[in-house]
Amino acid sequence: MLKYLCYPIVFSLGIFSWVKYKLQGKLPNQIKAPKPKAVFITGGSKGIGKALLLHYAEYVPSVKTIIITGRNASELESAKQEAEIVAMRSKKNDFHVVTHSCDVRDRDAMEHIVQTMDEQYSIDLVIANAGVAKQQILNQDPKASFSKIARTIYDINWNGMLNTVLPIVDRYIERPNKVSNPKQIVLVSSGNAHLPGMAEDYGISKHAISTYAFSLRAKLASHNIAVNCIEPGPVNTDMLNSISKEGYTGTKTEPSKAAEYYVRQLTHNRGLIQYPTPFVVQLLYAMDMLPLVFQTSCILHLQEQYEKALSKTLG
Numbered sequence: 274m275l276k277y278l279c280y281p282i283v284f285s286l287g288i289f290s291w292v293k294y295k296l297q298g299k300l301p302n303q304i305k306a307p308k309p310k311a312v313f314i315t316g317g318s319k320g321i322g323k324a325l326l327l328h329y330a331e332y333v334p335s336v337k338t339i340i341i342t343g344r345n346a347s348e349l350e351s352a353k354q355e356a357e358i359v360a361m362r363s364k365k366n367d368f369h370v371v372t373h374s375c376d377v378r379d380r381d382a383m384e385h386i387v388q389t390m391d392e393q394y395s396i397d398l399v400i401a402n403a404g405v406a407k408q409q410i411l412n413q414d415p416k417a418s419f420s421k422i423a424r425t426i427y428d429i430n431w432n433g434m435l436n437t438v439l440p441i442v443d444r445y446i447e448r449p450n451k452v453s454n455p456k457q458i459v460l461v462s463s464g465n466a467h468l469p470g471m472a473e474d475y476g477i478s479k480h481a482i483s484t485y486a487f488s489l490r491a492k493l494a495s496h497n498i499a500v501n502c503i504e505p506g507p508v509n510t511d512m513l514n515s516i517s518k519e520g521y522t523g524t525k526t527e528p529s530k531a532a533e534y535y536v537r538q539l540t541h542n543r544g545l546i547q548y549p550t551p552f553v554v555q556l557l558y559a560m561d562m563l564p565l566v567f568q569t570s571c572i573l574h575l576q577e578q579y580e581k582a583l584s585k586t587l588g
């Protein structure tokens with residue numbers, strides 16, 4: 274019977290969510306985002322990270338250096354070459370990309386890279402973007418156990434984010450010229466952060482990242498550090514398409530379009546950036562606040578409907 278309450282609940286939450294999104298999106302603080310010269314992006318070799326790299330290379334004149342990391346060295350190299358070509362086409366002759374092949378789980382290596390790159394280029398903007406979803410782990414190792422999947426997801430998404438952010442936070446806090454020299458840290462979470470019941474490890478890891486981002490934003494404001502949280506909806510990348518052999522068949526946005534939106538919002542130091550489908554994400558966010566019994570029932574029902582629709586589409 275609870276499942277029949279699903280639609281009216283979802284409808285009223287929808288209205289509530291939209292109003293909340295409009296109010297909450299700004300999460301204002303007084304800091305002006307820096308005009309970045311040096312940008313550091315984890316997971317910059319493909320997907321959203323690469324789209325951000327290409328956008329900064331082509332359209333943001335202040336950016337002279339971008340440091341990208343990932344595990345696959347040849348993908349990093351081809352992203353670097355692509356970015357340097359688009360930058361050249363935009364007459365940015367003094368632009369270059371530095372690549373570091375490294376696993377975000379390697380705490381010492383990440384600390385070393387962040388430190389040396391900051392000493393060399395004085396990083397203005399760090400984007401902790403590298404992440405992994407369950408299906409990608411299963412595609413590589415179909416026999417991966419429940420616990421292996423869980424640990425891999427937390428290690429990459431959560432510890433990997435900390436390994437990226439903490440070394441730079443210390444350096445940013447200690448820099449002498451804070452007032453004239455704003456800095457920016459961006460955590461890439463997910464719309465799934467608000468649906469942990471449907472993507473247990475992934476959803477929880479992203480839930481933690483969003484919550485952490487909001488706390489950091491408040492904590493670090495006095496050090497003239499802007500912190501932003503991006504919660505992407507479906508973006509057409511390997512991660513999204515890993516969902517099935519046929520790829521993701523629902524509505525999705527191209528990475529370049531998402532990157533353009535994210536960069537624009539980051540320039541305005543918007544605290545919470547949800548794109549695409551901010552409405553759906555906020556709806557999930559509002560569902561988070563329902564008593565668990567409604568939440569579970571709604572989620573299970575919606576999931577059932579979604580899977581039915583998906584199997585129809587896929588035949």
Ligand SMILES: NC(=O)c1ccc[n+]([C@@H]2O[C@H](COP(=O)([O-])OP(=O)(O)OC[C@H]3O[C@@H](n4cnc5c(N)ncnc54)[C@H](OP(=O)(O)O)[C@@H]3O)[C@@H](O)[C@H]2O)c1
Nearest residue numbers: 316318320321343344345376377403404463507508510512
């Ligand atoms: N696409 C979406 O629809 C969507 C939706 C919500 C949130 N997100 C979030 O957006 C971020 C980017 O996702 P995406 O869709 O662009 O994924 P993607 O296409 O799979 O790219 C992921 C990037 O992260 C790197 N990476 C993964 N594991 C790593 C590790 N252990 N160490 C270092 N680098 C690692 C990958 O390079 P290597 O594999 O070479 O290491 C790659 O550069 C993720 O945090 C994801 O959770 C994506």
